[in-house]
Amino acid sequence: MSTRLIPPRTESTQPYWDAAARGELVVQQCGACNFHVFPPRANCPACGSSELSWKPVTGQGTIYTYTVAHRAPHPVLAEQCPFTLAVVELEEGPRLMTNIIGCNPEDVEVGMRVQVAYEDIDDSDVVLPVFKPA
Ligand SMILES: [Zn+2]
CATH class of the missing domain: 2.40.50 (OB fold (Dihydrolipoamide Acetyltransferase, E2P))
Incomplete structure (x- = not known):
C-alpha cells in the first residue's frame, strides 16, 4: 500500500507531473513578461498574457x-x-x-x-x- 496520497493529475497539471517523472522541476513562464507562474494558470497574474509555457527551473x-x-x-x-x-x-x-x-x-x-x-x-x-x- 502507498504511504502517500496520490495527487490528482489534470490536463493543466500533467506537464508538471511528466517533468517530475523525468527528474525535472518545471513551472509556467510568461512569454510576454517572463514572470514565473505556479500553480498553473491560464493567464499570467503579472501582465494578463495567455502566452504561458512550461520551463525548467533550478x-x-x-x-x-x-x-x-x-x-x-x-x-x-x-x-x-x-x-x-x-x-x-x-x-x-x-x-x-x-x-x-x-x-x-x-x-x-x-x-x-x-x-x-x-x-x-x-x-x-x-x-x-x-x-x-x-
Ligand atoms: Zn506576464
Missing part, C-alpha cells in the same frame, strides 16, 4: 514557512509522521507546498536553503517533487 529555493505534522491527517500518512510540510519559495519566485526530507523536522528553519529531490510514490507512476537541505 530547483533551488528557501523555506518560506513550514509546520511539522505529528499526527497523520490521513491514515495513509501514519508511517511518515512526524513529517515537515513546507512552503518553498523558488529562486525564480513561485512558492510550492511540499515536504522537506533528509533532515530532522526540528532542524528545519524559515529561510533555510533547499534543493528539489524526487520521490517515487509506491504503487503508482507518480514522482513527487520534494525538497532537501541544499
Whole structure:
C-alpha cells in the first residue's frame, strides 16, 4: 500500500507531473513578461498574457514557512509522521507546498536553503517533487 496520497493529475497539471517523472522541476513562464507562474494558470497574474509555457527551473529555493505534522491527517500518512510540510519559495519566485526530507523536522528553519529531490510514490507512476537541505 502507498504511504502517500496520490495527487490528482489534470490536463493543466500533467506537464508538471511528466517533468517530475523525468527528474525535472518545471513551472509556467510568461512569454510576454517572463514572470514565473505556479500553480498553473491560464493567464499570467503579472501582465494578463495567455502566452504561458512550461520551463525548467533550478530547483533551488528557501523555506518560506513550514509546520511539522505529528499526527497523520490521513491514515495513509501514519508511517511518515512526524513529517515537515513546507512552503518553498523558488529562486525564480513561485512558492510550492511540499515536504522537506533528509533532515530532522526540528532542524528545519524559515529561510533555510533547499534543493528539489524526487520521490517515487509506491504503487503508482507518480514522482513527487520534494525538497532537501541544499
Ligand atoms: Zn506576464
